Amino acid sequence: MQKTFLRAWMHLDRLYMSSGSVMSWLRTVARNLAIDQSRRAAVRNEYVENTRAYAERQQDRFECVFEAIEAVSLMQNLSREHCAVLFHTQLNGRTMRETAAILRIPVGTVKSRSSHALSNLRRLAME
Structure with missing residues (x-):
């Protein structure tokens, strides 16, 4: 989530000037960061538990990301x-x-x- 915000902050000028949807941009960034993290874990052969608890934690993370995306889109009005x-x-x-x-x-x-x-x-x- 923080990395998504950080990318948004670093590219704030693009977000303000962009004619596209900020939500789409933020979702793409969040998705790409999640994919990168997953790939890094696979390369390092990190053990990923395949349990319900893991799935719940991941769901919580995604909810946090989407809340962050919503907050950043609201921040466009500031x-x-x-x-x-x-x-x-x-x-x-x-x-x-x-x-x-x-x-x-x-x-x-x-x-x-x-x-x-x-x-x-x-x-x-x-x-």
């Missing part, structure tokens, strides 16, 4: 400034101070942008 703050605080787990230092803005601005961005995301999710 400003770049709000997206940047959410990227650092929510995806990378940075503190408000660390985010402020990275973005070179006051801590109060980070707090305000984070609050407004999350509020907007909640509102968009309810629509």
Whole structure:
């Protein structure tokens, strides 16, 4: 999930300029990352348990990926400034101070942008 978000963040300019569906792009990235991980496991001869518990864990992962995809598509409606703050605080787990230092803005601005961005995301999710 984080790798999908990271790819989306690294290619944010393409997502904003793209005439195609962001959801399609994100699903393709998530699928490709899952395939790559599966292939790496096969090459390393890693043991993959074929049990119900494994299938449930995989289902949980896919649900998380699709929730992440939905969140990223909602983030398209936010400003770049709000997206940047959410990227650092929510995806990378940075503190408000660390985010402020990275973005070179006051801590109060980070707090305000984070609050407004999350509020907007909640509102968009309810629509």
